[in-house]
Amino acid sequence: MTERYPLSLNAVNVVCFKIDWDERALKVLLIKRNITPQKNKWSLPGGFVNVDETVEDAALRKFVEETGIAPSYLSQVRTYSDSKRDIREVGKDKVRVVTTSFIGVYTFDKDPVLTEDSSDYEWFKIPRKYIQRSVPPLAFDHDQILLDASNRVRRNLEFSGLATRFLPDYFTLGQIQDVYETIWEVELDPANFRDKLTNVDGWIREVKNPPEDLKGRRGKPPTWYKEHDIPQFERMIANPDGAIIREKESEYQKNLDDMTSEIPIINIAIEE
Amino acid sequence: MTERYPLSLNAVNVVCFKIDWDERALKVLLIKRNITPQKNKWSLPGGFVNVDETVEDAALRKFVEETGIAPSYLSQVRTYSDSKRDIREVGKDKVRVVTTSFIGVYTFDKDPVLTEDSSDYEWFKIPRKYIQRSVPPLAFDHDQILLDASNRVRRNLEFSGLATRFLPDYFTLGQIQDVYETIWEVELDPANFRDKLTNVDGWIREVKNPPEDLKGRRGKPPTWYKEHDIPQFERMIANPDGAIIREKESEYQKNLDDMTSEIPIINIAIEE
DNA sequence: TCAAAAGTGTTATAGGTACACCCATGC
DNA sequence: GCATGGGTGTACCTATAACACTTTTGA
Numbered sequence: 001m002t003e004r005y006p007l008s009l010n011a012v013n014v015v016c017f018k019i020d021w022d023e024r025a026l027k028v029l030l031i032k033r034n035i036t037p038q039k040n041k042w043s044l045p046g047g048f049v050n051v052d053e054t055v056e057d058a059a060l061r062k063f064v065e066e067t068g069i070a071p072s073y074l075s076q077v078r079t080y081s082d083s084k085r086d087i088r089e090v091g092k093d094k095v096r097v098v099t100t101s102f103i104g105v106y107t108f109d110k111d112p113v114l115t116e117d118s119s120d121y122e123w124f125k126i127p128r129k130y131i132q133r134s135v136p137p138l139a140f141d142h143d144q145i146l147l148d149a150s151n152r153v154r155r156n157l158e159f160s161g162l163a164t165r166f167l168p169d170y171f172t173l174g175q176i177q178d179v180y181e182t183i184w185e186v187e188l189d190p191a192n193f194r195d196k197l198t199n200v201d202g203w204i205r206e207v208k209n210p211p212e213d214l215k216g217r218r219g220k221p222p223t224w225y226k227e228h229d230i231p232q233f234e235r236m237i238a239n240p241d242g243a244i245i246r247e248k249e250s251e252y253q254k255n256l257d258d259m260t261s262e263i264p265i266i267n268i269a270i271e272e
Numbered sequence: 273m274t275e276r277y278p279l280s281l282n283a284v285n286v287v288c289f290k291i292d293w294d295e296r297a298l299k300v301l302l303i304k305r306n307i308t309p310q311k312n313k314w315s316l317p318g319g320f321v322n323v324d325e326t327v328e329d330a331a332l333r334k335f336v337e338e339t340g341i342a343p344s345y346l347s348q349v350r351t352y353s354d355s356k357r358d359i360r361e362v363g364k365d366k367v368r369v370v371t372t373s374f375i376g377v378y379t380f381d382k383d384p385v386l387t388e389d390s391s392d393y394e395w396f397k398i399p400r401k402y403i404q405r406s407v408p409p410l411a412f413d414h415d416q417i418l419l420d421a422s423n424r425v426r427r428n429l430e431f432s433g434l435a436t437r438f439l440p441d442y443f444t445l446g447q448i449q450d451v452y453e454t455i456w457e458v459e460l461d462p463a464n465f466r467d468k469l470t471n472v473d474g475w476i477r478e479v480k481n482p483p484e485d486l487k488g489r490r491g492k493p494p495t496w497y498k499e500h501d502i503p504q505f506e507r508m509i510a511n512p513d514g515a516i517i518r519e520k521e522s523e524y525q526k527n528l529d530d531m532t533s534e535i536p537i538i539n540i541a542i543e544e
Numbered sequence: 545t546c547a548a549a550a551g552t553g554t555t556a557t558a559g560g561t562a563c564a565c566c567c568a569t570g571c
Numbered sequence: 572g573c574a575t576g577g578g579t580g581t582a583c584c585t586a587t588a589a590c591a592c593t594t595t596t597g598a
Binding site: 172173174190191194217218219220221222223 | 547548549550551552553
């Protein structure tokens with residue numbers, strides 16, 4: 001049985017996103033591997049799934065281990081199972097590592113905690129186009145995983161309450177707009193944006209007594225909002241370009257996109 | 273090591289959808305298990321992932337084994353890894369079964385092929401609401417998997433070329449409309465539907481010499497179309513209700529929806 | 545008083561909805 | 572002819588985009 005249906009090791013990888021407000025850029029946490037295999041290569045944080053853990057549990061644990069704080073958002077993306085992607089020896093057997101990837105969102109600018117598995121970490125900019133120009137080559141198939149997750153984040157902004165997950169509990173309309181503008185790399189009209197936001201039924205709610213206000217800032221003090229309820233399956237803010245990725249960079253990028261697509265199509269003639 | 277990072281068995285489950293044109297209903301293929309565990313329970317088709325297969329390969333193989341034809345669409349949904357969902361004995365060890373679910377679309381009305389694992393099969397109606405009223409209780413966590421996949425299908429109709437996957441190579445505009453109306457359980461205005469469809473850039477293209485035409489039908493002969501190119505990340509047809517699931521049935525259903533959501537939110541206080 | 549940030553109002557246009565009407569075929 | 576299914580045209584209305592304008596604060 002072990003021959004036909006091989007055992008495998010289940011792992012998770014967490015693609016930790018945050019917004020760098022100084023640079024106005026979406027960034028992702030990468031760590032330099034301090035252990036074999038692929039030692040000294042940059043990679044996504046991740047690890048094996050423990051006994052009695054689900055992959056969700058493991059992703060949460062890993063996120064906390066790496067960053068020191070709880071994620072404000074954690075969501076499964078997809079499972080990568082190529083038998084050549086990562087093979088380990090367990091006892092006498094060689095088993096493959098199957099990994100499930102997660103999007104994690106990291107709100108505050110606290111520094112991540114280094115674990116024994118990593119010798120270094122860095123937040124890398126993830127532009128909408130030409131990701132591989134700003135990120136080093138990654139271990140295993142992590143380039144693919146990163147691209148898939150990045151596309152998913154940009155897409156989920158449109159139809160889920162993901163945007164507020166990049167913000168603290170209390171925020172202003174301008175800050176939500178900043179999230180959209182930063183991640184989509186677009187400029188939005190403030191007037192129209194406010195109209196749309198306040199038309200999304202029940203998503204955010206005005207806070208009468210904001211617990212804190214920033215001092216020493218110029219301009220009219222903003223109204224503070226708090227997330228109230230996240231509407232399901234409703235369009236929040238439409239992407240003005242209609243497309244998440246405006247342009248393909250290369251054949252390599254194109255192929256990745258094909259594989260990444262939400263509509264992988266298999267149409268194979270079967271001999272009868 | 274095996275203690276901390278346990279080995280597991282990787283499986284796939286394929287949620288095979290088709291449209292029953294007589295009943296105008298979305299249907300899913302379930303099989304009655306002929307093997308332990310959970311013998312005689314209805315379940316989703318599935319099986320273990322072989323050596324050198326990816327989960328995608330295994331899902332394709334299973335689909336062909338069960339239905340006898342190639343799917344016109346096959347797409348990963350998510351991975352279920354609860355350590356209590358299914359435990360098998362391999363040698364002296366107990367290992368859990370981790371399964372990755374797939375949406376498969378089945379175009380033609382050919383009968384599925386029975387395998388040795390199943391004693392019976394049946395196509396069950398999947399209404400937009402109250403799924404569990406038309407489907408028997410399923411083995412393992414297959415109720416959950418089925419619900420997740422059904423929601424995904426209804427959602428993907430809106431933003432992907434999934435609709436044509438339920439149709440033969442050559443089809444009419446009325447047939448695409450039937451796909452949307454059947455799966456969403458709505459009525460759409462033919463005039464406006466045509467406008468929208470032909471405005472989706474490059475999706476479908478008119479066929480000058482339709483290879484076949486149905487004889488013995490009344491009315492004006494239709495124009496035949498063929499899929500040309502599937503635009504990525506573009507809205508095809510907007511769901512007129514704005515929501516995939518109009519109503520929650522019960523607390524049970526509500527909880528499933530929560531877990532199913534595309535935005536599972538984890539917000540846990542961590543002791544520092 | 546001016547710059548900066550928040551917030552409002554006004555108009556033009558694109559897109560969606562509703563519905564009346566025309567076309568080609570089988571019987 | 573007339574029922575049937577395919578297909579077109581148009582008027583109405585709402586959502587969006589563009590942009591001018593007002594409000595409230597700090598320096």
